[in-house]
Structures are given as structure tokens and as C-alpha cells.
Amino acid sequence: MIEPRELPYLQETPFTADHCLKCNICTQACPVVPVTDLFPGPKTVGPQAQRFRDPDLPSPDQSVDYCSGCGICTLVCPHGVRVMEINTQAKAKLAEAKGFSLRNWILGHNAWWGVLGTPFAPLLNWAFRFKPFRWLAEKTLGISARAAFPTWAGYTFRSWWRKREKKRAQPAEDARPVVVYYHGCSTNSYEPRIGKLAVQILEHNGFRVIVPPQACCGLPLQSNGMFAEARRFARKNTSALADYARRGIPIVGTAGSCIMALKGDYEHILGLHDDDTRALAGGIYDISEFLWGLHQQGKLKTDFRPVSAFPPELRALIGDSIVPYHAPCQLKAHGMGRPALDLLDLIPELRVVEMDADCCGIAGTYGYKAEKRQIAEDVGAPLFRRIREIGARLAVCDTETCRWHIAQMSGARVVHPVELLASAYGITADERAMI
Template sequence: MSDKRDERAKALRERLNNELQRMSLDMCVKCTICETACPVAAVTPLFSGPKFVGPQAERFRDDEPVDHSVDYCSSCGTCSVVCPQGVNVAELNSIARAVMKAEQGVPVRDQTITQTVLMGKAMTPVAPIANAVLDNKLARYAMEKVVGVHRNAPMPTARGESLHKWLKKRPSPTKPATRGALVYFHGCAGGYFEVDAAKKAIEVLEYLGYEVIVPEQGCCGLAEQSNGLFEKASASVRRLVDQLRSPGTDLTIISTAGSCTGMLKHEAHQILGIHDPELLDVGTRIREISEFLMELYEAGELPTDFQPVNMRLPYHAPCQLKSQGMGTPASDLLRLIPGLEVIDSNVTCCGIAGTYGLKKEKYEIAQAVGQPLFDIVQANNDGLAACDTETCRWQIEKSSGVETVHPIVLVHRAYGLGR
């Protein structure tokens, strides 16, 4: 092991052993609620369960190698959400996995698939070619053999124009900004792969009377964190925080990137250990767009002159949205639209968990986790499903065959902005 790797592993072990983690650990009473709620442990014996690899194993880890089973944790966060004692089970497991990666080294695949901005910039200028390659069975088979990304795993669709390129050439909004300014955080997917949803979010906010400021912005580091690359993740999140603060520190930040919002609200603090006041500032000012619109509704400030959207719509609340403790605002928002019958999935997880379900050794596990959700979507749709986070949408659409969109797409339609 190199000296640098040794130092990283030692620093992460100190994180695991610090007083705050130890206090959380010692609150575990072995009730096994987290074990019964874990979607991964339910479908594979390769993962021993969040309690076993987390609070229980941590008591014996001071100088011992981390059990490789922890790498099969998907980081969905369900265990921390359901724990009646408030133990940071998922956070402990994420740090333990980072220790293991620091000690054993991070595979090239796990380093490569975290570079979402780089992929977006590379694929956008050659979108038709990139999409053709990703749709080619032979190319995907080669990718699985060489890189380790499963041949059937969902892939993003490259677009011919990035969001910022569209912003530079679009006409100025005709509706006056009567409610002041907001900062919009679109995330990597909204910038390059789900540009249409990002456009619709901007148009909805402008329709409501806001000036929408979209600063240049990079990755939040969530994929890097999930793959144990804590140093790179910390650098990414600090850079993004500076970018989101650049328009002003008194503006609300609105996001359509549900997972990335959770990273800024709590994961960068609780898992990466970033205690910067700048991160705290962004974390307290950021709102997921459905959360923000429901706050307006509850204050009597949201126009509800929606046009009917007559369809059955299966809706899935993703893990990383539920871990933010804000309920399911998108489900409530969608139910304000006349004619829209919203079918809540009530399923724990879709299985993809960011990059987890892309990996060839974890693909079948991810599919087994998500199968109950795919069945519900297939049985309850009129051609469309909704979910708040990007990779979850790609997973649902690929595995169910049903087009899956961000909830803001339905709101945009109900306001009649598609004309």
C-alpha cells in the first residue's frame, strides 16, 4: 500500500472512530428494524445487512480490515431513515466502504463512472454517435467486459445541446419578474442529459414571476462519494457551493436534482465531514422544486389554474428524497392537477442507487430490488411515470418500458406552457 493511500485510510479510520460517530454507534440496540427494511439484504446473501456491517461490525474494526460485504450496500439511506434510535447507519457504512477503498484501491471503473460532467461535455457534441454506441449490443458487451458496466444497465441519453447553450441563445422572458430572483441548480443530468426537464423547470418558475439565475455549475460529488472517492467528492462539493453562492447569498436555490440536493443538505456534512459555513449556507437555502412549489401553495401563493391532465400516473418517491425528511411534496403537488390520478408506488427503492446498479456484479441485485416497482409502473400507467431523481428515472424507464419524467414536466403541461 502506498504511503498516500495509507494516510487516506488512516484519516478515514479516525473519522469512523471520532466521538460523534461513536455516540451514534452506541445508540444501536440491535432491534433489526434496519435489517428488515433494507432492500438489498432482502434480495441477496452477498450483503450481510446494514446493522451487521455497520454498528455491529464497527465495534470490532479499529485495526481490522473492513468486511467486503459493505461494498454491497447501495447507500440508499433507508436504514438511517427507519432507525428508531437515530443511528447514522448508512453514513457509518459509507465511511467504512471508503476506508476499504482507501486500503485496497478504487477500481478504474469506479473512478470513471463518477465523471458525469466530463461525460456530458464529451457526449453532447457527438450526441447521435454516442447514443448509437450506447444502444449497440456489441459495444455494450465490450463495455461490460472491459470496463465492468453491465450490458443492460440504463444509460443516459446524450442531447445535441446543453442547457447553458440553450440559455445563451433563447429569447428573454416576456413575463416580468414580479417576485424577485432565484438561483436554479440543475445538476449534471439537467445540464447535459435531461435538458428538456431543466428547461421546463425554468419556464415554470418564470411563469410564476421569478427571475431565474443559472450560474455555471459542476458536479456535487455524490457519485464520487458513493464510490469511496472522498477527497475528489469534497473538492467537487466545495467548488459547486462556491458556484451556487456566486449570484448572491440571500437568494433561494431551487433544484430539480433530487439526489444532489440531498448531498448539499446533509450528506456532504454527515458523510464527507465538511463543516464549512458556506456549505451550511447553501444547504439551508436550497429547495427541491416540488418542495418549493408546495411551500408556495401552503402560503396561498401558488396559482392553481391548472388545465386537466387526464391520466393515471405512477409516481415513485426515491430514497434520497425520503432521506431529506420533507415528505413527498411531488405527490402532493401532482394531486393538485385536475384529472391526474397519482398512484404512489410505496416501494422502498428502484435499485439503481446512482452508479450501484450500473456495475456488472451488482446489476442483478439492483434489478431484483426494483422489480416490485417495475411491476407497479407497468400495471398503472397511461404511457407515463414520474420520479424526482435522474438515475431512478432511467432505471424505471429502462426496466419497465414506461417513459419516466420529472414531476415538473406534468406541472409545466398543466400550466399550458407547452404550447
């Protein structure tokens, strides 16, 4: 018997609270609960509090703001309660009621700062490492002086891409299958090398890569309760990219959290239920997921060099050690397993081991907030300790703020999986070179 499709309301995020059996599995799994008394736990602020929230009134429980949004609760709930999504919506209501916060506005708009800061990269990079400036930023804005900030590359991935396209002769007939690359803000402004490597890896595997206009995924705005703006970004992306998805052209990205925003948050947190949103959600892939999918179809090139043939700098970092891999929470939320780990296993002599850690603690912009900084450090402490104990000087992680945070706290250099893959393929990208 085919059940008639339920009306959306039973599936709407707030009403998934209806499934909660109070079993506490989410509270048990929450990485924030064990390190602070300020957060009563995902069950308490999620499905439990939800029954007491009046849709027309702000939620009176400020404590929900201590939810880091890592999403482990949603992942572990055996009954389908979207706990993190409920919390994120409640946080947004709270932010709306509290009014404007300059700090959260700044953290939410990193899409702008990345691009606007590019021409001033040397100055900004110096300022963000200048302790009195950071101290001032903490005292006046509440942005933690201890948090790791990225460095501006001085050029953007998009400008590199445009120049490269101009320079290269376009073949009249290109029969290669097409993929769309979704780079995200961080790759664009801070880590263009990841984009450069990703493009080349995809091309190495026989794809024609295109980089159509696209917007910030909106996740930082969403996490900071600015839903209206986050939706504007979301709509830009869905209208720019949904058509590719409909035509069966895969959209591939290197920023695990951003990809998850497009895959699920637009619908379940921002409440966008239109066809474009659904089409895009069904057609976008994390790069490791995409490449591992190719491998499963026997289509991935496996001409990988062993570690001993890696560039000397990287070889020295790896040494004799195993390479710790941390799967970020928002990558786990994809529900796709650990494709990066599977891919890296294909590289001869490379021993990548997943660290048995829940969360590194940073959770996007959460660990940049002064009042939450200690929580962010304490949550990730077991992970950092393990990396130090192993003595690893190189670790792997798929999302940017997690990489920066783990690097700062563990002392290891933390790279994106594509950086190792590229080395194995013999692909290089000069850090500073525009071309």
C-alpha cells in the first residue's frame, strides 16, 4: 500500500519534536554538555523546550544559544528528531528578540570580509597576529583573542580561475563530462590553493570544470540567527545552481559544512521547500564523496604515487607517523560515511587513521565568540591530546574552521584531503602564485 504523501507540516523541523522519546541518546552524545554547565543539553533545549515555545513569542531560554550547532544530536537521534535544526531556529528567534549584535554581524558576514580584505592582505594578516589588536577586539566586540584566524591569500580563487580560463585555449569541441565547482568563501579568499588543487584533480579525472557565479552558502549568517540574509544567499545559490543539478551536472565542493548547508539546512533550518532547493540538495556533493563514488564505479584514476614520492616538505611532515584524520561534525551529517578516509587509503604508504573524537569544538563561528572560547577548546581537548600523543605533525580535516582550530590547538599542520590526493596525483599548486 502506498501511503499518501504527508502534508509538509508533520515533517517540519519544529514538529519533529513529536518523535522524541526522551531517551537521552542525544544528550549523551553532545560534545558541549560534558564541558560546561551553561548548556543543559540538546534534549532539554531542543524537543523538550520546543513544546513550550510559542510561535509568536521569542524563546525565553537563553541557554539554547550555547548549542554549538555541530549537529551530532540530529545524527544520533534514533527517532528522527532534528534536534540541532530545532535549536538553530530557536537561536535565530532569540537573536531576533535580542536585537543587533555587532560581533555576530561581523562573524556572520565573513563572505564580505574575505573579498573586501583581499587587497589589504598583508596589513590584515599582520593585524590579526598583533596581540594588542586582538585584545582590543575581544574587549570591545567579544571576538576571542585566542581564536585562530585565517590569513588572506592576497588574491581570490575566482580571479585565478578567470585568468586561467582566459589564458587557456578553449577547444571547439569538448566532449568531457562537466562538473560545477562550488568553492565557498574560505577557498575563495583564504585558501585558494584548495580550489586550485580540486579543479586539477577533477580535470585529471577527465572532467571539464566550470565555476559559475555563486554566493556564500549562508551558514555563518544562519548560525548567528540572521535567517533573512541567509535565505537571500540561499536563493542566489539555488537559482544559480539548481539548473545544473536538474541537467544531471554534478556540483562538487570542498567545504564540508557549506555543502551540508546546501544539502540540508536550506530546507530543514531556513525552511525553503521549493523545487530549486530540493533539486540542488540532490545534486551537490562533497568532493571526497564524489571521487569515492567515481572509484566505486571504477572511474577514478588511481595513478597515485607513494608517500615517498611526495614533495619533500610534505614527506617530512608525515615522517613515519600515521596521519590523524578528523571527520568534522557537519561532514558526518552528510550521512555518507567517511569517503575522504576511503580515498586516502588508496594512496600507497599513507596511513590515515580516524581520530575517535566527536567534535573539535570550533563549530563554525562558535569558538570565535569570547564567552564560548573555553568551551570550544575543552570540547576539542581529547582530539588535540590524541594528535599530540601520536606525535603527528600533519593531520587531515575537511572543513576550514575545524582545520584552523585543530592546527592551532594541536600544533600539527592540518590539510584538506585534496591536498594529499593532489600530491599523490603529482599535482601542485603554488601557494602564492596567481597562475
